Amino acid sequence: MSLTTQIKEFALDIGYSKVGIIPADSFPEYMADLTKRQEMYSFYIKSPSRPLVAAEPRSLMPTAKSIITTVYDYAQKNFPQELIGKIGRIYQARCYNAPPERINGARPELMKNFLRKMGCQVGEKISLPERLVAAKAGIVTYGRNNFAYAEGMGSFIYLTSFVVDKELEYDKPTVEIGCPEGCSACMKACPTQAIYEPLKLDPRRCIAFNTFMTQERIAGSHIDPEIRTKMGTKVHGCDICQEVCPRNQAKLKANRSDDEFLVKVARDFSLTQMLNPTDEFYSTRIQPLMYNYLREKKYFQRNAAIALGNLGDPANVPDLVIALDDPEELVRSYAAWALGKIGGRGAKQILEEKFKGETSESVKLEIQEALVGMG
Incomplete structure (x- = not known):
């Protein structure tokens, strides 16, 4: 069994839903787009993540040869109605940048440990353009709402990549929009018109951004009164553009078991x-x-x-x-x-x-x- 196959099978074994691999090349299209919109994204460009530097993986890890990217389906259980409209589903799922002592934080650590066991050097703190990486690896397509979509899961997914120093077998890209032709449901539904054109988001108008990035050390703690009135009861994240998307309806309507921890949280919240x-x-x-x-x-x-x-x-x-x-x-x-x-x-x-x-x-x-x- 090849190293590539062993890596992919291990990733699936520990709970990832899809795995793809691409060369650890630079992402000039991402760098150009981010630079072009630097006024909107200055908070991110100037952050410790250094996305423009990380978009050239070998500048942070000279030995880098491959990027292994994974999809995690975070909507495998129900989300309580009491929390919908208040807390975004990805945060209810406790998978976004989870600490290592939590199950969703332990998964990437298990992956890193396995890669090291297989003789790979693994890059640390390389903030890749995850959606572009996953699309280049053929495991997602784009939505006009700026989210990545995986087959059978919709956009309710979390992407994680690992940079390694081994040359592996690479997958074919699916860098394309998978939305129905002419669909603009997400753009019409956004209360603040943050999605100003397909695949283009002004984060300063995004409800999710305003719930958590408006901090004194990041983008200032002030939320414009116009935005406040359109936030409704959302206190952490916003799912509106995902909820109205035709590509997500099957997932939203699926019959799933309850997450008993969320049931307890919802009862008290x-x-x-x-x-x-x-x-x-x-x-x-x-x-x-x-x-x-x-x-x-x-x-x-x-x-x-x-x-x-x-x-x-x-x-x-x-x-x-x-x-x-x-x-x-x-x-x-x-x-x-x-x-x-x-x-x-x-x-x-x-x-x-x-x-x-x-x-x-x-x-x-x-x-x-x-x-x-x-x-």
Whole structure:
């Protein structure tokens, strides 16, 4: 059995659904596109991932010869309705950049260990353009919504690649759009028009981006009010452009067994608890699903405040009032915005009273704008 066959069979054995292999060449088309849109993607280009450098794998690993790329089907079990529309499915599945002590983080570590056992040197921290790699390896096609699609799985997949120093047998590419001709369902459904043309996304308008990349150290913590009102109850990720896609309907309608852990999380989860979380709720109901990008509690609280504001339910006013006393300015600011969205005499009186004792100028500005909006 060839080394290539052994690698592919091991990958399938540990739970990957598809495996492909390509030469460890550069990706000039990706580099050109990213550079062309550097204003939109400056947060990523300047990040520690150094995508423009990693797009030339041999610049980080001179001995690199092959890239092994894998597809993991993360929608093998049901997602609770209580969490749909709040937390993206990929995050509910706990597979995105999972830590090594979790099952989905252990899988790539098992793969690396096997490759080393087979005599391969494995590259570390090489942030490849995963969708392009997988398309070049023939295991996915593109969707106009910018997602990669695998046969039988739709776009509910997670891609992971491994750079090695062995020359292997290479697969044929499928770098093509697999969508129905003329379909633009994803573009029409996007509330913020983030998908401005097929295969082109402005991340600054993407709801998912705004739920987790709007951090002071990355893209600033401010979320434009126009975007806030279109986020609905989404607090971590957004699946809208995948949910409306014809290519995903079979997967969405499939009869699957429940994920018992998610069942327990969904039973306990609420937006009000996310707004004012106890330590236990934060560690057992937020972090296990939403560890991917956010490390500071205040961003989860901000997102919960936006969601509660968009719900517009006066029953949530007492929880937002509690948040107005949070030590974090960010939380107080967005709680004020949410109260302005809910409106009503009681919310207005609370905001007027809180304004008198507020010391933060940014919070006072949010309160003022909320009061103006309430008339």
